[in-house]
Amino acid sequence: MTKYIREFRTALVATLVLAVLVCGVYPMLVFGLAQGLFPENANGSILINNGKVMGSSLIGQEFSGPQYFHPRPSAAGAGYDPLRSGGSNLGPLSKKLIGTIRQRAIHYRMENDLNPDVKIPADAVTASASGLDPHISPENALLQAPRVAKARGRSEEAVRMAIAAHTKGRDLGVFGEPRINIVMLNFDLDRSR
Amino acid sequence: MSIFHSPFGWIQLVLFTGILLVLTKPMGVYLTRVLDPKGKTFLDPVLRPVEKLLYRIFGVNPESEQAWQGYTMSLLIFSLIGFVMTYGILRLQHLFPLNPQGLGPLSEHLAFNTAVSFTTNTNWQSYGGESTMSYLSQMVGLSFHNFASSAVGIAVVGALVRGIARHTAKTIGNFWVDIVRIHLYLLIPFCLVYAVFLTSQGVIQNFNPYVTARLVEPAAIETVKRDVPGEGIMERKVEEVSIPQGPVASQEAIKILGTNGGGFLNANSSHPFENPTPLSNFIQILSIFLIPAGLTYHLGRMVKDQGHGWTVLSTMFVLFLAAFLICWWAESAGNPRLHEIGIDPALGNMEGKEVRFGVFNSALYAVVTTVASCGAVNSMHDSFTPLGGMIPLMNIQLGEVIFGGVGAGLYGMLVFVVITVFIAGLMIGRTPEYLGKKIEAYDVKVSVLFLMVPVLTILGLTAWAAVSTWGTISLNNSGPHGMSEMLYAFSSGAGNNGSAFAGLNADTPWYNTLLACAMLLGRFFMIVPVLALAGNMVQKKRAAGGGVSFPVSGLMFASLLAGVILIVGALTFFPVLSLGPIVEHMLMLKSGSLF
Incomplete structure (x- = not known):
């Protein structure tokens, strides 16, 4: 019996001491290093304009006006709600999924004035995993360029150049996919107005 | 688009496997030093005094070792106390500091489920982190187990390997020494460097309240007004959003390295704050496999048969590669129902995937996280194509022995090795x-017990859920996909994986309680047989002269081992898989039906 009591005591002390190490010392060390080395990242890559918080460069936002590039559909809450991150979790044969995507495709063709034979990039009509994806594919951006140019009264060439400037290639030339951060792109377009 | 037209996918695959194989030996050598109480590491000058101090505080004599019964007892008591602590914190989080959002306590069944989930290294999440957990709950209640449960897994495999390597002995190590050394020399220093790297990519680490941002364009959102019946849909303008913050990086590092998988935020590693860039993603995938791969080298070194270690690794590797290629192929091919309505097949199946990762990195993450019992996700497995989603499900059902969770993977694999040697002997x-x-009979009995526990748990509970209202009312999808959602949940629970077909609403008393039971069975009813096996192996005599044993390295053994794993898994789970993903795949190709 005393053996068990001893074991309990050891386990209790071990739990408390290890908790101090891995739940106190360790995260505070990371906190110190992160705030010292990469303060902007560690605090959420927050975008500030004229003293007002406009969002984060990592977190997608809803843009619906014709003068903006539109993000991917989002299943986070009612759409791009950072408190409700997540995907639609609808299976490939879901009536709801196929029906919704059909509607989005019709809408996308209409607002961008596309012929019925133009294939729509998959990212433009599917919801992302996080619901907060800040990126769209280059194909998606190029199809939206004429609409944005028209709404802003600027040449398509100028808008295409803005897209090119915001196109990020694969990391180290290899990893991931080419992408465009539309939060940054839209903010830049507004700024150069 | 076909995987054959994806050169960058193949380059990334070659880089991934190449770097992993190069790191296996150094990691294995280091693990051997960590698991040897007298082993020397480069951290000794700093940490040796800390280690000695900890033994003194714990009241543990590092020189004395335990028999398997004592080792098991220490392990169970340590896990129990951690569980009680976490349950308490989750139920009382509103009374503790570091809760800037003023989040309330968790319900009894959710706190029970979550505490079990983290104690068992499962990290199944019936909750969304950003809307449920205070910073203290995350940092202490959950993160403690991210360290402790992975240390326990590594300790168990360390003990089993000692049991195999030693002969005519009684003891298999000292649990407390293993736990302390794994924490000090492996998990904490590795995670420290790793977490700082993650912040360099954009992962957050702060204690600020959530940031309120003004939207450029107030978004018009249609909401159903629930409190006024008959009011129906109304439009509402949203002008501000609230962006979650918190100490994410420190938790992210151990979540991945310790193959825990429980995300700080609901969307897990698909969330830009947890996994912001393809580079952070690549390192995450690599580090899930790092310790499990190194442990195979440790095995070879300890039993003085490096060929055996490499053979086990090769078997794991081939099975992993096969699973990945099928999943990648299925996701690249995409959903034909969408191609019919004018969606470009070039990007593959993008529902539930992030643009920065694309199909390749999503499929790779999904396979890696399920063969290793990690459970972190960077895409939503629920929205995978039928076969693409079946692969993660099958990986879990094969016992997560292909690399596997830290420790848990190799000890599961060694049980399969024992079964294979037994079958080969019979042949x-x-x-x-x-x-x-x-x-002998005892070894085979405990090994079969180990194999039976998850089978009975997964099939029994899935069958129960499928015929009950509590089971089907939580489904997000109907038809065969609904079956897959339930099957995935119980497989993930019993397999201590933690990933999900996340459409299933698991935060109900029934699911929370039964999944917690599945997790407990899948953890402790498997660890105890393993330690019993270690205790029995350690006392055996080694036959003189060698040479007479069945060779446990080389192509012949690797094929037998892979065959046993696949046959046990396939025979057991093929019938139920054919009711879920397989029939769904047929319907996708051959009929117009939707569900």
């Missing part, structure tokens, strides 16, 4: 021997 009509030790 050639000789007493089966493993590395010079006779495999």
Whole structure:
């Protein structure tokens, strides 16, 4: 019996001491290093304009006006709600999924004035995993360029150049996919107005 | 688009496997030093005094070792106390500091489920982190187990390997020494460097309240007004959003390295704050496999048969590669129902995937996280194509022995090794021997017990859910996909994986309680047989002269081992898989039906 009591005591002390190490010392060390080395990242890559918080460069936002590039559909809450991150979790044969995507495709063709034979990039009509994806594919951006140019009264060439400037290639030339951060792109377009 | 037209996918695959294989040996050598109480590491000058101090505070004599019963007892008591602590914190989080959002306590069944989930290294999440957990709950209640449960897994495999390597002995190590050394020399220093790297990519680490941002364009959102019946849909303008913050990086590092998988935020590693860039993603995938791969080298070194270690690794590797290629192929091919309505097939199946990762990195993450019992996700498995989603499900059901969770993977694999040696012995009509030790009835009995626990748990509970209202009312999808959602949940629970077909609403008393039971069975009813096996192996004599044992390295053994794993898994789970993903795949190709 005393053996068990001893074991309990050891386990209790071990739990408390290890908790101090891995739940106190360790995260505070990371906190110190992160705030010292990469303060902007560690605090959420927050975008500030004229003293007002406009969002984060990592977190997608809803843009619906014709003068903006539109993000991917989002299943986070009612759409791009950072408190409700997540995907639609609808299976490939879901009536709801196929029906919704059909509607989005019709809408996308209409607002961008596309012929019925133009294939729509998959990212433009599917919801992302996080619901907060800040990126769209280059194909998606190029199809939206004429609409944005028209709404802003600027040449398509100028808008295409803005897209090119915001196109990020694969990391180290290899990893991931080419992408465009539309939060940054839209903010830049507004700024150069 | 076909995987053959994706050169960058193949380059990334070659880089991934190449770097992993190069790191296996150094990691294995380091692990051997960590698991040897007298082993020397480069951190000794700083940490040796801390280690000695900890033994003194714990009241543990590092020189004395335990028999398997004592080792098991220490492990169970340590896990129990951690569980109680976490349950308490989750139920009382509103009374503790570091809760800037003023989040309330968790319900009894959710707190029970979550505490079990983290104690068992499962990290199944019936909750969304950003809307449920205070910073203290995350940092202490959950993160403690991210360290402790992975240390326990590594300790168990360390003990089993000692049991195999030693002969005519009684003890298999000292649990407290293993736990302390794994924390000090492996998990904490590795995670420290790793977490800082993650912040360099954009992962957050702060204690600020959530940031309120003004939207450029107030978004018009249609909401159903629930409190006024009959009011119906109304439009509402949203002008501000609230962006979650918190100490994410420190938790992210151990979540991945310790193959825990429980995300700080609901969307897990698909969330830009947890996994912001393809580079952070690549390192995450690599580090899920790092310790499990190194442990195979540790095995070879300890039993003085490096060929055996490499053979086990090769078997894992081939099975992993096969699973990945099928999943990648299925996701690249995409959903034909969408191609019919004018969606470009070039990007593959993008529902539930992030643009920065694309199909390749999503499929790779999904396979890596399920063969290793990690459970972190960077895409939503629920929205995978039928076959693409079946692969993660099958990986879990095969027992997560392909690399596997830290420790848990290799000890599961060694049980399969024992079974394989036994079957091979029967085939050639000789007493089966493993590395010079006779495999006897007791060893086979505990090994079969180990294999039966998850089978009975997964099939039994899924069957129960499928015929009950509590089971089907939580589904997000109907038809065969609904079946897959339930099957995935119980497989993930019993397999201590933690990933999900996340459409299933698991935060109900029934699911929370039964999944917690599945997790407990899948953890402790498997660890105890493993330690019993270690205790029995350690006392055996080693046959003199070697040479007579069945060779446990080389192509022949690797094929037998892979065959046993696949046959046990396939025979057990093929019938139920054919009711879920397989029939769904047929329907996708051959009929117009939707569900």
